Amino acid sequence: MIARLSILAPLFGGRSGADRVVPSTGPTALLTMLTAAAMAFLAIFALALAMATGRLADRWAGSLERSATIRISAPADQIDRQTAKVLEVLEQTPGVEFARATTPDETRKLLEPWLGPDLPVEDLPLPQLVEVTQSEAGFDAEGLHLRLAAEAPGAVLDDHERWRAPLVASAERIRAIGLLSLALITGATAAMITLAAQAALAANGQVIRALRLIGAEDRYIARAFVRRFTLRTLAGALAGTFAGALAIALMPAAEEEAGFLTGLGFQGLQWLWPLAIPALAAILAFVATRMAAFRVLRTVR
Amino acid sequence: MIARLSILAPLFGGRSGADRVVPSTGPTALLTMLTAAAMAFLAIFALALAMATGRLADRWAGSLERSATIRISAPADQIDRQTAKVLEVLEQTPGVEFARATTPDETRKLLEPWLGPDLPVEDLPLPQLVEVTQSEAGFDAEGLHLRLAAEAPGAVLDDHERWRAPLVASAERIRAIGLLSLALITGATAAMITLAAQAALAANGQVIRALRLIGAEDRYIARAFVRRFTLRTLAGALAGTFAGALAIALMPAAEEEAGFLTGLGFQGLQWLWPLAIPALAAILAFVATRMAAFRVLRTVR
């Protein structure tokens, strides 16, 4: 284990001399940092987008899929009987966690946006609504439908699926795009850092030849490159992450009314995710540069 | 004008020899192409996001801000009179383009999701709804409100603002993020290509010195670099744009029901926008490389 960890030595300590032997490659250095920063910044946004839409989809999927409404339209004298029957059926249905008939007050609230606050709900022959909360497993909608048709002909099951499923699908599509972007950003960053490291190594052919000539071992030469690229990437990614997180934190908070379009921010422990970005970038850079260095070194005796 | 255009000469024609004098810089070449491709791909998504949310915000802002509803709740015998009064008031109100009372059928449709299809609308003392379409300029909601209160006490103006404004704000916020990402991507790409070109130039110090030694003029040396980087960027950006556009075109079409979350695609002439991306990238690369080349060349007598 310790032996394995020794490949990390270039990052921590090590003789400072090994760093001096690699000339500071101005443009490549800046390029690496900038790439890391830009990619980290974009990654933050992609992550935030994925998380926000994830939350959204979860909330919809969770709250809507687990709730359903049964509407009972019947002549005024039958309505109470049918409601009782429906509640009885629901009690026997596996997958139903909780069911209750709505009060006239609630019905009014539901209709208020459409009909105004002065609606005389009591006087209306409105259908009675029964709210159903499903358990984790959910009920068998088809079976319930048939049973209701038999026992309470005025009852209609509406499991909301029809209305909200496309919304959930849309949210999940945006989340997929966010995650796809994240994967792309990761891949592109790894490729860019590898190429930047290769470019730096190729530009330093003379340095590598001179060092091999005077008896430098591969790991001595690789150390300076690996360390430098890892630290540069880390610095760039930290800056990009910080800027991205700041931009997100400063975004106007989502008003509560917005409802289905929640804020794009991170919430609570989710703030730990952005911290993973610089770490991941540094690990990427470490592995990519190390592989590139040893590949280039093998071409020089 | 012609003289000015001559700085474009490196791109088209020119002796092929000038290309040979620059060694093919493997990693830097790949890096440039990959950067261009990745950035173009991300740009496509940012553009699509900005456009989709832009469309969304426009549609909401446009259709909702320009429509309003007036709800008239009154005893059954007064309702027709008040409705007529309201329509009369509306006719005199500047900024109202069109107004009409909904038929019972439409009211039923509106309420169906809540109450079920069997609702005996005719028998219900439901409020009468009047749909108002505003003109471009819009009406003075406050004034209309006061006038209605005086002339038709049972009428309540609902200009939808309250319900949908936060949605529009959210959509516009996402659009802003898309545009910000686009600006960031452009800036980062320009910086990356400049740095890649500088890295290539720095790595080719010996080539530049040797060419100056035998009497090569600056533009001869610059030509090869500029041409190569511009073409590489163009190729990369084309590939990235194509991949991005393909990914977007292949995305499942937004179901109509999704409504407020429209598809992420481009529509009609908007498909011309992605075409601008490779062109813009090539122009960026041309300018960035040219400036970098002449800057580096000045350091060699």
Next chain:
Amino acid sequence: MIEFHDVTLGYPGSDLLSGVTMKLAPGSFHFLTGPSGAGKTSLIKLCYGELAPNGGRVEIFGEDSVKMSRDETARMRRRIGIVHQDCQFLDHLPLDENVALPLEVAGQKADGEALTELLTWVGLAGQAQALPPSLSGGERQRAALARAVIMSPDMILADEPTGNVDWDMSLKILKLLAELNRMGKTVLMATHDLNLIRAAKGLTSARVLRIQGKRLQLAGSDL
């Protein structure tokens, strides 16, 4: 062709030349000698405008070297064949293309036959397709010489063109330069090989410039 008027040259921390006045007349042949680090290479760089004098004036083909634009400098160099001490090549192009590069850069076509003849003459015909890094030290020097003369320039500046070749090849190179000089070209050759300078006496009426104590002296017959 080239005139130095009271030229001073120094790098931060060290003065190399001071009060140097000289004239390389058209058709003349000069050796340039002096201890290692005296400033031979630096003086040659003044002659083709890579360095600018700190004081005084350097005139190349009648024009003040510091007043030339970069493009004028480039065109001026096409009239001068330069053998750089470090033999600067394009490492990715084969030898023959490297040697023909001055023509290419000036927009002229290389004459394949003349090129082969030139390469044969410097003994590199067999290596026409070799890349510069695979050449031996002496081969690189000969290739640099071939490149310097391919444009048939008015003037040849050769910085130690015989540093890495044996005596026979040195003589051969000297003879080529002498022959070019007889054809009217102006030649300036830096060398630390006094035997070669002595050997030149029979070939051409060369004069010897020596850098000593920051001054340029015309060396006498004490060689």
Next chain:
Amino acid sequence: MIEFHDVTLGYPGSDLLSGVTMKLAPGSFHFLTGPSGAGKTSLIKLCYGELAPNGGRVEIFGEDSVKMSRDETARMRRRIGIVHQDCQFLDHLPLDENVALPLEVAGQKADGEALTELLTWVGLAGQAQALPPSLSGGERQRAALARAVIMSPDMILADEPTGNVDWDMSLKILKLLAELNRMGKTVLMATHDLNLIRAAKGLTSARVLRIQGKRLQLAGSDL
């Protein structure tokens, strides 16, 4: 120290050496000569494992050069001081750090006083802080020599260390190598300067190896 057993070497398209068998005994002094392009540099590269023979066996300090791992090769080179014909330096480090680099790479501390003394000896004390690209050709060669001897190696391989210096400096370098040889170091020096080989006769009992027609011959007293 170094033994060649029936060594063949060639590049695609050209054979350089064939059937070379030789032995550089500890404490010996050899010159290596031959026409330009004969393979002197290539033979030296065989001696420190930069090239592998196409046939035969090269033993360095008793080990087969092609069987060494890369790290073993690196450690082997710390026992050999190499003056490369192209003087490879790190262009971003000042001269003194470049000269002390072999110590740094081997994890040892450079002794400041000894370093200054060494630089003074090769006449570069004043240029300790100069960057390699600003050095003159001769200065670079002297710096390369200083770097080659700083580790006090068992063996010194010098590829034309006097190519760009004048006769006095050549003699000085030769004397240094002869002195190191008297201290027990094995020396192999490639040169095309026959005068220098002749001058060495009084200094040390050197033997002359000559590459001729792909073979390595021990040159007689015909020099």
